[in-house]
Amino acid sequence: MTIHGGIGQSLQRKEDARFIRGKGNYVDDIQLAGMLYLDFTRSPYAHAKITAIRSEKALKVPGVLAVITGKDLDAAKLAWMPTLMSDTQMVLPIDTVKFQGQEVAGVVAENRYAAADGAAAVEIDYEPLPVVTDPVKALQPDSPLVRPEKPKKSNHIWHWEVGDKAGTDALLAKSDVVVHQDFYIPRINVSSIETCGCVASFDPMGRLTMYMTTQAPHAIRTVFALVSGLPEQSIRVISPDIGGGFGGKVPVYPGYVVAIVAALKTGHPVKWVETRTNNLMSSSFARDYHISADIGVTKDGKLTGLKVKTIADHGYADAAANPSKFPAGLFHIITGSYPFEKAFVEVDGVYTNKPPGGIAYRCSFRVTEAAYSIERLVDEVAHKIGMDPAELRLKNFIPPEAFPYHSALGWTYDSGNYGGALKLAMQMVDYPALRREQAEKRKKGEFMGIGISSFTEIVGAGPAHTFDILGLKMFESCEIRIHPTGKVMARFGTKNQGQGHETTYAQILATELGIPAENISIEEGDTDTAPYGLGTYASRSTPTAGAAAVVAARKIRDKAQKIAAHLLEVSPEDLEWKDYKFQVKGVPEKSKTMADVAFAAYTNPAPGVEAGLEAVDYYDPPNMTYPFGSYICVVDIDKGTGAIHIRRFVAVDDCGTVINPMIVEGQIHGGLTMGLAPAMYEQITYDEGGNIRGSSFLDYLVPTSVETPHWETGRTVTPSPHHPIGAKGVGESATVGAPAAIVNAIVDALSPLGVTNIDIPVYPWKVWQILHDKGQT
Amino acid sequence: MTEVIPPEFEYHAPGSVDEAIGLLQNSGEAKVLAGGQSLLPLMKLRLAAPKTLVDITRIPKLSYVNETTDCLCLGATTKINDLNDSALIRNRYPLLADAAQHIADPLVRNMGTVGGNVCHGDPGNDLPACMLAYGASYVVRGPKGNRTIPAQGFYQDTFVTSLDPSEILVEVQVPKAQPGDGGAYLKMERKVSDFAIAAVAVQLRTDSRGTVNQAGIALTNVGPTVLLASQAAGQLTTKKPTNADILAAGKLAAEAAQPNSDLRGPAEFKRGVVQTLTQRAVKLALWRAGGMS
Helix, strand or coil: CCCCCCCCCCCCCCCHHHHCCCCCCEHHHCCCCCCEEEEEEECCCCCEEEEEEECHHHHHCCCEEEEEEHHHHHHCCCCEEECCCCCEEECCCCCEECCCCCEEEEEEECCHHHHHHHHHHCEEEEEECCCCCCHHHHCCCCCCCCCCCCCCCCCEEEEEEEECHHHHHHHHHCCCEEEEEEEEEEEEECCCCCCCEEEEEECCCCCEEEEECCCCHHHHHHHHHHHHCCCHHHEEEECCECCCCCCCCCCCCHHHHHHHHHHHHHCCCEEEECCHHHHHHHCCEEEEEEEEEEEEECCCCCEEEEEEEEEEECCCCECCCCCCCCCCCCHHHCCCCCCCCEEEEEEEEECCCCCCECECCCCCCCHHHHHHHHHHHHHHHHHHHCCCHHHHHHHHCCCHHHCCEECCCCCEECCCCHHHHHHHHHHHHCHHHHHHHHHHHHHCCCEEEEEEEEEECCECCCCCCCCEECCEECCEEEEEEECCCCCEEEEECCCCCCCCHHHHHHHHHHHHHCCCHHHEEEEECECCCCCCCCCCCCCCHHHHHHHHHHHHHHHHHHHHHHHHHHHHCCCHHHEEEECCEEEECCEEEEEEEHHHHHHHHHHCCCCCCCCCCEEEEEECCCCCECCEEEEEEEEEECCCCCCEEEEEEEEEEECECCCCHHHHHHHHHHHHHHHHHHHHCCCCEECCCCCEECCCCCCCCCCCCCCCCCEEEEECCCCCCCCCCCECCCCCHHHHHHHHHHHHHHHHHHHHHCCCCCCCCCCHHHHHHHHHHCCCC | CCCCCCCCCEEECCCCHHHHHHHHHHCCCEEEECCCCCHHHHHHCCCCCCCEEEECCCCCCCCCEEECCCEEEEECCCEHHHHHHCHHHHHHCHHHHHHHHCCCCHHHHHHCEHHHHHHCCCCCCCHHHHHHHHCCEEEEEECCEEEEEECCCCEEECCEECCCCCCEEEEEEEECCCCCEEEEEEEEECCCCCCEEEEEEEEEEECCCCCEEEEEEEEECCCCCCEECHHHHHCCCCECCCHHHHHHHHHHHHHHCCCCCECCECHHHHHHHHHHHHHHHHHHHHHHHHHCC
């Protein structure tokens, strides 16, 4: 017995009906009567004192109505705002700019052309100040201070550590082999197809409606209330269709705040939409971790201890969006799939003259940095002790019977079968044949490499005892209303940005309520209608909101059972929920469907039972979920050009129970492509003067379908024991797992030349340089 | 700091070349718009701010691919994708066919024109190297009438050509393909739609015994302008090139390159790419020369 559109079916995505027709409703589609446009004059300097801002010429540009500066905001105490990490960042500067591309003056005009011309006409005088862009240099005592207004008088923001330092040192000291490696994981930008933007609009009663590109509308409403002093019920945040978030639409950016101020000042709705260059210069950067690691191993290949020291470059403000207790996110998942006896991790946050941030680019708070490091390290250990990297992994994996597993750094892994996933991937790719082929090629002087990544993620933030953002506990919510005709409207505190929530949530409810998915509508993103939630990021929607949906549906079933009993003239205990309906035990022909019950709930209520059929649940997950997978990448290298050809890429993922296999497949494909991106293409760099290099898609290299290899996917299913349907979340696995597989393959190809590491992105010129230096070109 | 909205400009869409020339003469700071795939991004970045654009793409009879008794004639406003769609180009002008397939991406190729690509003067444009390797000529018209400029010598510096501001290129003339001709264009780019890290155009004319009588080798995006690698070409002529000749030609082409280190890689790497691509392009061109009847 199945229900149409239930769990496990590759239901076509409900939302695609509008997207593929070009009928999506994004922020930039919103048009309000009398709406004005906001643009910004931005700083050409990475660090400079502002000595004068002259608006006269800008105000003479036809159509320009207002110029807003930091001094204007300061009068309303809005020149600075808090970040989600309890740091502060500027909305607009009063006297100093801290990075190139920083917003300096907002120009409001009747149309976006006039706003752009006005922004070009604002005259600003600067006195350049010394610049620091390298966080290592920023920690030296003679470095220019990025935040001299802070009492600490240092570019050091915070130190965070976890684990047993002395124990780890002792264990490493007695390990047969210790491999040391430094990794730099460069600054990248999520570069979602839709940039950030908003429309701020006040009604005549002073109530603000804020249409904005946000992954967390409810939390943002609370932040706006706290910052602006507006009563929270006078703020409505609407997150319409979102064209990709990937963590970049969690923070509050200055443009949002200035748009609100501009709407107040002009009495008109104000739209602000970033350009691509604005986005690449000032929004949503991720990574920028300088990692230094030591890993110990016995001579027969047993991993012992892991020690990691990291410098986190946050730009001029720590504007990450991590849970409050974890300034380095969940980086301490870095012990990965292996049972290290001891481990120690320390991270230092540092200010530099670069855009603020440190957001989690399609990963659950620094999990990519962790998975990349451990999976690179394990491969290096294998090369060092002369063991096959697959064999080393299989020898060391946390075994399936060890779950729930308590890691050396304090996590409790829910479930896993790491060997199962790796063995399936090896079988799909025919690993032994590839190693034989590689041996043959090496004899002929050809460079072919095989790379493995057997990552473990931590997602689904998170349990209230440990996880909050600005004090808001990281629960998630679902509210279900079943209408008299048996049709369902369900609302969630999360926010879809492409994940397919309108489909997968409906599938969960179809199975739980016995109502076909096409009769279930899902709504998110309007704080006036949806229940409070913390939003969608960190692969948390299915582990948290998906669970809330199940629990809320089961609350409805409890009530429905009483109504069904009333209709069938039996007592509720005589009924069982079977084949998606309430049946009298032993008398299956006497039954009532949920639609029957819904009609009765409004037309024929049971005595002592409230009318209506609705429920809401705020779900506090008991633990995180731990998706995992094993990826194998095969590369061939062109000796003449250094070009890297990915011949095969096999990805076996395990995200527990799969709700919609097609959507999961799509998530994996997209995630793999976003894992390829930092491995071989994307990075943001700055010169010594703090000038950004590559602030458009000409030089910020987002891979297209042409660069993307053919992905071969496989699956194992190890349900989460604590999630009501065993689902773990899948949106980020591939982004987290893919980079190490690719780089391991490239390093493996070049290992006969003594290569142990190449920092990402691995461009052909880096490979060519190595081949050239070794006389191979 | 804006990259979406250009400053205000006047737009004209004349109906004839002479009308277009008149507009260029009478408007200050005018630029010819011939597809706009390079010019408009510069304007949006506010790196170029012409007061007037003279759009020549609506002038009738400027878009064509014709073979006459002595040349392949390409009208100035012929779209790049018209080259890709032409069986004549595919069958008889493989160097052009290779290049046209690898210019930017389909969107750009649908709008960008042959004339715009050869006149823009960006060393990253792909067609100029083809034209140098072919020994092509450009027919330009100005207030005083037509003149013909050889492609060799046309490119003076980055964005500087020997075209006068009031002149318009009307036709590109490529020497007519003969039996025994072979060409190839090999391009390495960071990703699709990027300018080349380096690209090499090779055009050879061989006789029935396989002796190379004429060779043209030109390099894209490894100098202030497109570059002719004459010594590399000289290594191949008046003989049936051996593997050693081909290797030597690659080295000579690398020496002719004048690359800068930039985000596309260090100069030394780009020279290495020129060397490898030259060797491969020569081999491919020789193979094609033998294969053409």
